[in-house]
Amino acid sequence: GENVEQHPSTLSVQEGDSAVIKCTYSDSASNYFPWYKQELGKGPQLIIDIRSNVGEKKDQRIAVTLNKTAKHFSLHITETQPEDSAVYFCAAKDTGFQKLVFGTGTRLLVSP
């Protein structure tokens, strides 16, 4: 089955800086890679996703890149703001079981 590794586990940045979170996956047949944001006291919320036929996708200050050859994908947040502080999860779709496999999460702290 699919295995997803996520780094770093914690990330501290100053407001206005960029933040990058990286994930690797094991199943070369995986074709869907979402990112979820979990704020304190809430459930995870989908913020952006990418499919394997696309190399990059942007939505305002967030972007996701995918390298199928290396089997890794990354979340990029530019001009970070304190409200970006949260736990971020990457995931990959396990093509065998048709379920999402989540990474271990990254706690992002943006200091004013």
Next chain:
Amino acid sequence: EADIYQTPRYLVIGTGKKITLECSQTMGHDKMYWYQQDPGMELHLIHYSYGVNSTEKGDLSSESTVSRIRTEHFPLTLESARPSHTSQYLCASSDHRDYEKLFFGSGTQLSVL
């Protein structure tokens, strides 16, 4: 407004008690899921359902049970709670037309003393 609701938000109970965590969604989604989130943040799938009268065990073994008698309702039951069951439980749902996109509830934080 379409949403997914979990009750209670917090629950503190003694060992040996039977509990049921409620999850309801108003989006008409056919797929529903239960995740257990440990203090280290990891999300572990413990149960899922692809529709009424369909339930499957997830990747992480759990002593809990689930039922799916109605599309909108997916309760999780622990017959005899133990301190090892202390965790955050998250319910999620997705539509069969776009099943990869999960919608999560706010979770139930369970503490078993």
